Amino acid sequence: MLLIKKANINGTGTIADILIDENGKYKEISENITASDGTKVIEANSMMACPTFVNTHMHFDKAYTSYEQGRQSFGKENWISSTEETLEDAIFVMHERIRKYTPEDVARRAERAIRDCVMYGTTKLRSNIDISMLDPNLNAVKGLLLAKEATKDICDLQLVAFPQEGIYCDPGTDKLMEEAMEMGCDVVGGMPAAELLDEHARAHVDFVFDMAEKYHALIDMHIDQSKDMFDRSLEYTAWKTMERGWQGRVTGGHCTSITYQNQSHAIKVMKMLKNADVNICANTQTMAIMGIDQEPRTRGVTRIREMVDMGINVITAQDTICDGFHLYGTGDPLDYGLVGCYCAQYNTPETARIMWDMLTSRSARAFDPDAKYGIQIGNDADLNIVDAPSVHEAIRIRASRPYILRRGKVIAGFERKAAML
Numbered sequence: 048m049l050l051i052k053k054a055n056i057n058g059t060g061t062i063a064d065i066l067i068d069e070n071g072k073y074k075e076i077s078e079n080i081t082a083s084d085g086t087k088v089i090e091a092n093s094m095m096a097c098p099t100f101v102n103t104h105m106h107f108d109k110a111y112t113s114y115e116q117g118r119q120s121f122g123k124e125n126w127i128s129s130t131e132e133t134l135e136d137a138i139f140v141m142h143e144r145i146r147k148y149t150p151e152d153v154a155r156r157a158e159r160a161i162r163d164c165v166m167y168g169t170t171k172l173r174s175n176i177d178i179s180m181l182d183p184n185l186n187a188v189k190g191l192l193l194a195k196e197a198t199k200d201i202c203d204l205q206l207v208a209f210p211q212e213g214i215y216c217d218p219g220t221d222k223l224m225e226e227a228m229e230m231g232c233d234v235v236g237g238m239p240a241a242e243l244l245d246e247h248a249r250a251h252v253d254f255v256f257d258m259a260e261k262y263h264a265l266i267d268m269h270i271d272q273s274k275d276m277f278d279r280s281l282e283y284t285a286w287k288t289m290e291r292g293w294q295g296r297v298t299g300g301h302c303t304s305i306t307y308q309n310q311s312h313a314i315k316v317m318k319m320l321k322n323a324d325v326n327i328c329a330n331t332q333t334m335a336i337m338g339i340d341q342e343p344r345t346r347g348v349t350r351i352r353e354m355v356d357m358g359i360n361v362i363t364a365q366d367t368i369c370d371g372f373h374l375y376g377t378g379d380p381l382d383y384g385l386v387g388c389y390c391a392q393y394n395t396p397e398t399a400r401i402m403w404d405m406l407t408s409r410s411a412r413a414f415d416p417d418a419k420y421g422i423q424i425g426n427d428a429d430l431n432i433v434d435a436p437s438v439h440e441a442i443r444i445r446a447s448r449p450y451i452l453r454r455g456k457v458i459a460g461f462e463r464k465a466a467m468l
């Protein structure tokens with residue numbers, strides 16, 4: 048057994064001891080628990096004890112590709128990275144790299160990125176995998192399955208079959224999607240904005256729901272990832288969710304076009320999302336590629352505050368680490384959580400708590416709507432000890448996490464150090 052002494056539970060100021068049993072589950076949470084013989088003890092000394100982070104939107108197949116080749120190979124001289132500045136260019140620049148995938152290459156980079164995420168206290172991860180005719184042998188799926196097996200002792204990893212290039216404008220992808228699900232993907236993804244015609248975008252959404260029903264799978268689509276106010280797959284997805292009875296089992300990633308739509312229409316769509324219980328994943332660091340406009344610049348993120356205020360389950364995630372879309376990214380939820388606070392203009396302790404929940408309990412709800420999560424007796428002891436007195440201070444300093452536990456076992460730790468010399 049393991050006993051954690053004097054922990055600040057969820058940063059609320061409530062100080063308690065936490066006893067974890069031999070099966071890695073919370074056994075007792077109370078004041079002044081006495082350790083029995085053979086029980087290991089961690090002195091939290093009023094550091095926060097919080098459930099481990101949940102990151103539901105990653106692209107591990109692309110991770111760390113930005114450091115492997117320069118733009119010069121794409122005919123652009125004197126540029127030192129393969130990262131591009133706009134979404135459209137980023138998609139294009141990745142095409143050649145995807146064609147060169149091997150299972151071993153993908154597995155090596157993915158495993159590195161997964162371990163980086165775990166090091167910062169994330170033990171539940173969801174990764175999109177590009178499914179397209181650029182990779183007809185599904186080397187990316189094969190590589191992610193290898194990485195999933197290699198990291199199964201440190202995290203729960205869900206794999207999303209993600210048709211980045213579309214389905215109807217990329218003939219053959221429909222069959223590859225079926226094959227990917229048969230190989231072991233867990234979640235059905237989509238990208239209706241990739242289609243060239245509005246009717247094909249709707250058919251794309253229908254295809255995703257049909258496949259999810261066939262495999263009894265969750266849905267996680269990139270939806271309306273554009274600055275085009277006429278991209279309107281989000282409202283159709285909300286309607287389809289209610290029609291198919293898939294409430295709570297659908298997540299929309301990015302959903303940026305709603306920001307550019309007029310207020311009355313946006314309110315209508317947000318009411319539909321609330322009624323359909325659709326999760327919205329706002330990956331705020333996409334400002335780097337979505338917000339390149341003439342002045343006054345837009346931000347290229349969804350309506351975070353309004354959606355939260357309307358009762359929609361809004362979450363956020365890392366999205367990418369060092370690939371053609373994003374030069375940066377560490378896998379640390381407190382990095383992208385801080386960016387999220389700025390984007391949502393969450394500048395009080397109360398609103399910082401909302402962002403913290405987006406990184407934890409709200410994301411857990413999207414990851415598995417039926418699972419138990421959090422520091423409660425009987426739950427799996429997936430726990431971070433965070434060296435900060437409150438969640439807003441933890442976000443501000445991206446605090447150290449000296450103990451990261453999964454199912455009651457210490458698997459990692461992260462320490463942030465600085466010193467005057």
